[in-house]
Amino acid sequence: xxxxxKINNVSHSFKENVVLRGINLEIKKGxxxxxxxxxxxxxxxxxxxxxxxxxxxxxxxxxxxxxSSKLSGEQYKKIGVMMDDFGLYERMSCFDNLKFYESxxxxxxxxxxxxxxxxxxxxxxxxxxxxxxxxxxxxxSFARAVLxxxxxxxxxxxxxxxxxxxxxxxxxxxxEEKDKGTTIFLTTHNMHEAEKLCDNIALLNEGKIVEYGxxxxxxxxxxxQKKYKLHLKSGEDIExxxxxxxxxxxxxxxxxxxxxxxxxxxxxxxxxFMTLTGGELNx
Amino acid sequence: xxxxIWAILWKQLKDTLKNxxxxxxxxxFPCMTVIMENTISIDGMPEHFxxxxxAIMYVGMAPLTAMSAIIAEEKEKNTLRVLHxxxxxxxxxxxxxxxxxxxxxxxxxxVIAFVGGYTGKGLLTFMLIMFVGHTIxxxxxxxxxxxxxxxxxxxxxxxxxxxxxxxxxxLSMFNNSIKKIAKFFYSEQLYLLINELNAIEIRMxxxxxxxxxxxxxxxCFIIAYQKVFIKQY
Numbered sequence: 001x002x003x004x005x006k007i008n009n010v011s012h013s014f015k016e017n018v019v020l021r022g023i024n025l026e027i028k029k030g031x032x033x034x035x036x037x038x039x040x041x042x043x044x045x046x047x048x049x050x051x052x053x054x055x056x057x058x059x060x061x062x063x064x065x066x067x068s069s070k071l072s073g074e075q076y077k078k079i080g081v082m083m084d085d086f087g088l089y090e091r092m093s094c095f096d097n098l099k100f101y102e103s104x105x106x107x108x109x110x111x112x113x114x115x116x117x118x119x120x121x122x123x124x125x126x127x128x129x130x131x132x133x134x135x136x137x138x139x140x141s142f143a144r145a146v147l148x149x150x151x152x153x154x155x156x157x158x159x160x161x162x163x164x165x166x167x168x169x170x171x172x173x174x175x176e177e178k179d180k181g182t183t184i185f186l187t188t189h190n191m192h193e194a195e196k197l198c199d200n201i202a203l204l205n206e207g208k209i210v211e212y213g214x215x216x217x218x219x220x221x222x223x224x225q226k227k228y229k230l231h232l233k234s235g236e237d238i239e240x241x242x243x244x245x246x247x248x249x250x251x252x253x254x255x256x257x258x259x260x261x262x263x264x265x266x267x268x269x270x271x272x273f274m275t276l277t278g279g280e281l282n283x
Numbered sequence: 284x285x286x287x288i289w290a291i292l293w294k295q296l297k298d299t300l301k302n303x304x305x306x307x308x309x310x311x312f313p314c315m316t317v318i319m320e321n322t323i324s325i326d327g328m329p330e331h332f333x334x335x336x337x338a339i340m341y342v343g344m345a346p347l348t349a350m351s352a353i354i355a356e357e358k359e360k361n362t363l364r365v366l367h368x369x370x371x372x373x374x375x376x377x378x379x380x381x382x383x384x385x386x387x388x389x390x391x392x393x394v395i396a397f398v399g400g401y402t403g404k405g406l407l408t409f410m411l412i413m414f415v416g417h418t419i420x421x422x423x424x425x426x427x428x429x430x431x432x433x434x435x436x437x438x439x440x441x442x443x444x445x446x447x448x449x450x451x452x453x454l455s456m457f458n459n460s461i462k463k464i465a466k467f468f469y470s471e472q473l474y475l476l477i478n479e480l481n482a483i484e485i486r487m488x489x490x491x492x493x494x495x496x497x498x499x500x501x502x503c504f505i506i507a508y509q510k511v512f513i514k515q516y
Contacts, residue, residue: 053364073370087365089294091301096294103290104369128301144365 291379334399343449354428
């Protein structure tokens with residue numbers, strides 16, 4: 001499969017403060033890649049470097065084979081960026097914000113109404129951005145990012161601080177973009193988001209990638225205890241291992257229809273992160 | 284390039300109607316001229332007194348505060364980063380804003396000129412002087428905006444500079460010592476030119492002072508642009 005983004009040995013520091021240390025990553029075309037890490041891990045700095053907003057102290061990033069620090073106008077049209085701090089014009093309406101960005105590209109055929117309807121903001125198109133809720137601003141910021149029909153979409157903490165319904169809406173929009181063939185690079189500190197959306201993830205801690213892979217594979221890789229959690233119809237909760245005796249017990253509960261639910265005891269990404277770093281993702 | 288400049292210009296024009304802080308800068312002195320010229324008349328008062336005085340205060344205040352505030356706000360709200368992602372280069376961005384500010388200030392100046400009773404050649408000369416003044420002040424505002432990290436820093440730098448450029452011509456009427464200092468600033472020189480509009484005489488001293496003012500402000504702008512703005516953009 002073709003490569004959309006290549007990050008080659010990227011390090012960055014702000015004066016004495018080292019933020020990124022020797023990052024190497026490859027993101028394939030059409031995949032959703034998640035960069036997970038606690039606040040201050042260096043996620044936004046890496047997005048800024050990959051999108052050419054910041055020059056790395058060391059190393060090279062490539063977007064579709066082009067050096068990201070030297071992107072030209074046509075190449076910029078192929079990427080969409082949703083930043084964690086919106087970057088919207090507060091006094092202008094939703095429509096005027098998108099109209100302005102569209103006019104910068106010199107587009108003659110407008111599909112602003114279509115994009116606004118996709119993000120559920122068509123009815124609020126004349127509302128000033130300052131009067132929108134945080135969730136609506138997030139959706140407008142997403143709309144701006146996809147307005148150019150980008151090949152690669154960068155989403156920096158797209159659901160940070162949002163309620164569950166809006167988060168679900170944003171997830172739906174991200175998956176729709178994936179279906180269109182867009183490569184998506186998202187940063188998050190929400191493990192459930194990463195598990196639900198991402199084809200591959202990397203765990204970033206103190207500027208270093210500490211683990212990389214498919215979420216499900218990582219969970220299996222760190223499943224050292226190999227236990228099942230059972231909830232019986234009697235209300236009792238029990239934990240079984242892979243031992244012969246425990247397996248016989250499991251068969252017994254199944255045969256006698258005593259089992260209500262069964263779950264594997266695999267660790268989630270939060271636990272894996274804690275195992276690897278001793279820290280927490282949702283810091 | 285023209286496409287980007289036009290888009291920024293159009294965006295700013297739309298935004299101005301909702302941005303009271305900037306709108307008042309463009310409207311305050313033309314409105315004050317209308318009121319004062321129509322309500323106050325004192326025997327022996329020089330011709331076009333209020334129009335000339337407010338015109339030069341307008342030059343020293345409106346383009347300077349508007350330009351610095353707009354750039355600083357874009358930096359603080361991170362919209363500047365988005366423009367960079369849209370392949371708008373720093374020069375296009377600054378040109379778009381510069382044209383917008385000088386255009387609106389010239390509209391305001393036209394109101395002042397009509398209220399002041401300027402017509403024909405006098406009107407053209409008045410507008411030319413105003414254009415020079417607005418352009419220099421806009422450049423000073425751009426220097427402050429480009430240099431400032433946020434709106435608060437821009438305001439703290441703009442206020443003293445604006446006070447010097449806009450109030451010195453007025454204060455110099457009352458105090459000779461102030462007049463000796465004020466003559467080194469472009470706003471005072473332009474005020475003198477406006478007051479001599481009927482028999483305008485371009486002196487070498489005027490050209491030299493205007494030239495030095497432009498060079499100093501332009502140098503500051505280039506330094507701030509290269510050392511600060513390009514890195515932030």
